[in-house]
Amino acid sequence: xxxxLRKPILGNPAWLIIGVFVVxxxxxxxxxxxxxxxxxxxxxxxPSGFTTDWALRIFADPRFDQALVHSLVIAFGATVVSAxxxxxAILVGHxxxxxLDRWLGALVILPYAVPGVVLALGLLRIYSGQYGIQxxxxxxxxxxxxxxxxxxFYYVPIKNNLRAITVKDxxxxxxxxxxxxxxxxxxxxxxxVLRGLAIGLVMNFTLAISEFVYANLxxxxxxxxxxVFMNVLREGSGRLTSVVVTVYFIIVWAxxxxxxxxxxxxxxxx
Amino acid sequence: MNSKTRALAFLFAVPLLLILFLFEVAPLLxxxxxxxxxxxxxxxxxxxxxxxxxxxxxxxQTSFLISAVTSIIGVGLALPIANLLRTMPGNLQQxxxxxxxxxxxFTGFPLAFAFIIMFGLSGSFTLLLAKAGLIxxxxxxxxxxxxxxxxxxxxxxxxxxxxxxxxxxxxxIEESAALVGASRLAFWWRVGLPILxxxxxxxxxxxxxxxxxxxxxxxxxxxxxxxxxxxRIGELAAGDVFSDPQLADALATLLVLVLTxxxxxxxxxxxxxxx
Numbered sequence: 289x290x291x292x293l294r295k296p297i298l299g300n301p302a303w304l305i306i307g308v309f310v311v312x313x314x315x316x317x318x319x320x321x322x323x324x325x326x327x328x329x330x331x332x333x334x335p336s337g338f339t340t341d342w343a344l345r346i347f348a349d350p351r352f353d354q355a356l357v358h359s360l361v362i363a364f365g366a367t368v369v370s371a372x373x374x375x376x377a378i379l380v381g382h383x384x385x386x387x388l389d390r391w392l393g394a395l396v397i398l399p400y401a402v403p404g405v406v407l408a409l410g411l412l413r414i415y416s417g418q419y420g421i422q423x424x425x426x427x428x429x430x431x432x433x434x435x436x437x438x439x440x441f442y443y444v445p446i447k448n449n450l451r452a453i454t455v456k457d458x459x460x461x462x463x464x465x466x467x468x469x470x471x472x473x474x475x476x477x478x479x480x481v482l483r484g485l486a487i488g489l490v491m492n493f494t495l496a497i498s499e500f501v502y503a504n505l506x507x508x509x510x511x512x513x514x515x516v517f518m519n520v521l522r523e524g525s526g527r528l529t530s531v532v533v534t535v536y537f538i539i540v541w542a543x544x545x546x547x548x549x550x551x552x553x554x555x556x557x558x
Numbered sequence: 559m560n561s562k563t564r565a566l567a568f569l570f571a572v573p574l575l576l577i578l579f580l581f582e583v584a585p586l587l588x589x590x591x592x593x594x595x596x597x598x599x600x601x602x603x604x605x606x607x608x609x610x611x612x613x614x615x616x617x618x619q620t621s622f623l624i625s626a627v628t629s630i631i632g633v634g635l636a637l638p639i640a641n642l643l644r645t646m647p648g649n650l651q652q653x654x655x656x657x658x659x660x661x662x663x664f665t666g667f668p669l670a671f672a673f674i675i676m677f678g679l680s681g682s683f684t685l686l687l688a689k690a691g692l693i694x695x696x697x698x699x700x701x702x703x704x705x706x707x708x709x710x711x712x713x714x715x716x717x718x719x720x721x722x723x724x725x726x727x728x729x730x731i732e733e734s735a736a737l738v739g740a741s742r743l744a745f746w747w748r749v750g751l752p753i754l755x756x757x758x759x760x761x762x763x764x765x766x767x768x769x770x771x772x773x774x775x776x777x778x779x780x781x782x783x784x785x786x787x788x789x790r791i792g793e794l795a796a797g798d799v800f801s802d803p804q805l806a807d808a809l810a811t812l813l814v815l816v817l818t819x820x821x822x823x824x825x826x827x828x829x830x831x832x833x
Contacts, residue, residue, distance in 0.1 A: 302642040306654065309639050313657045313714065316664070316672030319682070323675050333682045377574035380567035388571055395578050400764060401821040402586055403771025405788045406810040409795050409803075410585020413592060436582035439574075469563055491659065500666040500774035505796055518667040519778070526675070533668040540660055548656050 317537055324530035342527040352532065355517035359497050359536075362427050362513060366434040366496040367489055373435060374442045375485060379477055382450045383459065396440040404437065404501040411506055425510040430503060434496050441491035445484030453480050483551055490547045494540050586814070593807035604808035614790065614809065618816070621787045624704055625769035631705075632712030632765045633720070633758060639713070640720040655721065661714040666774030673698055673707050673779070699780050707779060708772065712765050719764060723757035763820045770817055787813050 324342060326335030346352050381389035399407070411433060415423040423429040455477065462472035500515040508516060514536050521529045594600050608614045643651055664672075676683045677698045687693045697703060727750055735745045751758070773788040782793055787809060794806035 300645075302645055305639065305642055306646060306650070310654060310657065312710075313654075313661050316669060316676065316710070319675045320668065320672045330680055333685050373573040373577055377571035380570045384564055384567040385571070388568065392571075392574075395582065397821070397825070398582060398586075400767050401817040402582075402814050403767075403773065403788060403810075403817070405771070405773040405791050405795075406589060406814055407582065407585050409791065409806055409810050410588040411581065412795065413588040413803075413807075414585060432577055433581050435574075435577045439578070469566070491663075494660070494663045498663045498665060498668075500778075501792075504774075505792070515667055515774075518671070522667070522671070522778075526671070529667075529671055530675075533671060536668060537660075537664070540663070544656055544660055548652055 320530045320533045320537070323527060324534045326527065343531045346528055346531040346535075351512070351517060351520075355512050355514045355532075356535070358427070358511055359514040362430050362434075362503075363493050363497040365427065365431040366438070367493045369431055370435045370438050370492050371442070371485070371489060374439050374488075375446065375481075378443055378446050379450075379473060379481070382447065383455050383473070383477065392439075392443065395436075396443045399437050399440070404499075405505075407433075407436075408501050408505045411502070415506075424506045425508075427507070427511050429506050430496070430499075430513075433502050433506070434492070434499065437499075438488075438492035438495045441495070442485070442488035445487045446481045447484075449481040449484040450477075453477075486547050486551055490544055493543060497536065497540065589807045589814075590811050592804055593811045595804060604805050605812070607805065608808055608812065613785070617785045617787045617790050617809075618812075620701065620785050621770055622816075624701065624708060624786070625766050628705055628708040628712045628769050629762050629765040631709045632716040633762050635713045636716030636720050636761075637754075637758070640717050640724055643717070643721060644724055651721075655718065658714040658717045662711055662718060665711060665772075667778040669707060669711070669775055670778035673703070673710075677703065677706065699783065701784060703779060704776060704784060704786075707775060708769050711775070712769065715768065716761055716765055719761040720754075720757060723754060723761075726753050726757075760824055763824045767817045767821060770813065 322335060323329060325338045325340065327337035327339045327341075329335040377388075377392060381392050411429060412424065415421050415429055417424075423432070458476055459469070459472055462469075462476065467475075497513075498515070500519070503513045503516050504519065507513075512520070514532060518529055518532050518536075521532065593604055594602070596603060643654055646654075675681055677696055678684065679697075681698070684693070684696050684698075688695070698706070731749065731753075732745070735749055740748070771788060773792055776784060776786050776789055777792065780789075782789055791806050791809050791813070794802045794809065
């Protein structure tokens with residue numbers, strides 16, 4: 289290990305720099321959370337007092353409940369649909385169809401070169417009923433529309449898992465003991481990509497609950513999500529918006545931490 | 559593996575291919591096709607209008623500059639941070655990477671709002687920095703504000719992208735360099751950076767494309783006030799006053815062309831290198 293070449297832990301400025309980085313990462317979240325519980329915060333560095341009034345007022349607002357439910361429906365819907373269609377395609381591409389695999393590799397990278405606002409324009413053109421299909425204004429356009437945006441979040445980690453095992457030998461060994469292709473896929477290949485799958489699930493959920501461009505341009509007030517609701521609130525008091533942002537953040541943080549913790553535990557057990 | 563197995567295997571990929579076509583390829587083609595339409599048939603007039611308009615050229619320039627500057631900041635800060643992170647215990651690495659993942663998704667309205675609280679006209683940090691005499695005033699609703707907010711996202715995204723590729727600098731490489739008496743500086747200049755060059759360039763291009771395409775964060779922070787390509791597209795597509803859908807399509811097509819060039823070049827370069 290090259291660690292012996294490095295300075296000992298104590299007195300190592302690396303800790304200080306990483307510490308500062310983590311603090312800076314969390315700073316915006318802390319600012320919003322403080323603002324959500326501030327009585328008055330104007331012209332001072334820190335709030336002058338704290339209250340739960342804003343939080344209670346938002347929780348009593350039926351529009352908040354509605355937006356929260358909408359966001360959760362879309363986030364879970366998009367995560368489930370994207371996993372069901374994306375993961376099998378990645379597995380058969382890697383194991384049986386190299387040409388398909390190459391195409392998938394290019395198609396999942398495409399959204400990096402094509403901004404969401406551009407795709408939103410195209411979806412607006414196609415699914416507003418001009419061609420007999422009316423998806424815009426319904427949650428379906430978001431659930432299906434998020435699949436291409438999040439496909440790379442499954443593709444990259446799952447491919448990394450697949451490259452670490454020798455798929456060809458496993459399939460041949462499976463044939464030798466008389467296992468069917470489906471059985472090999474479900475009982476051997478799928479379990480070996482669970483880590484990548486978990487990362488993909490978390491990142492797709494985070495994407496779907498954080499997305500604003502599609503939600504605002506394609507659906508807007510017809511099925512308002514948390515992000516759209518924040519945009520509506522911004523005309524009013526910043527305190528109310530802060531409460532909504534804090535709730536959104538807690539959902540994303542709790543889920544990510546739970547999944548990462550579960551993954552780390554699995555690894556430790558092995 | 560016989561052809562029947564392959565055909566069956568392909569069936570499992572059909573739903574994804576169908577969705578990718580309907581919700582990724584088709585909208586893109588629709589945008590490109592509509593950008594060439596006018597009431598009288600095919601035309602390039604929308605492109606002529608954009609290229610001859612100082613306002614729209616300026617939008618591309620501003621987007622380009624903000625994206626280039628924040629991508630350089632992103633890679634420049636993330637490389638030392640990711641490198642230091644390698645020396646940390648595994649648990650801490652997980653925590654930092656988890657926060658980077660959440661942080662790089664903490665975009666749009668929540669992010670803009672957080673920065674307004676901190677750096678708005680009477681934000682905590684505006685006040686602190688003014689008290690310390692470091693700044694006179696800071697306007698978050700400006701190009702400078704956009705650079706600050708984008709940089710926050712870009713650094714975290716770059717840490718996520720660069721951290722795995724630093725594994726290429728194995729302990730053996732570092733030890734060999736130390737054995738021949740290379741200084742830290744010489745090590746990075748002669749060995750480290752050349753090895754990492756492909757991932758540094760790749761990360762830079764992804765960050766650049768990410769910033770060029772950012773709509774939600776900019777919209778939430780400055781509304782229509784900054785002249786960015788994405789904001790112009792959104793305005794032309796959905797704005798009540800300025801609506802001109804075909805011009806929006808032409809702007810969008812140009813933006814995609816600008817972004818496709820570096821992404822394709824980078825992909826082919828990488829392929830050739832590792833083929």
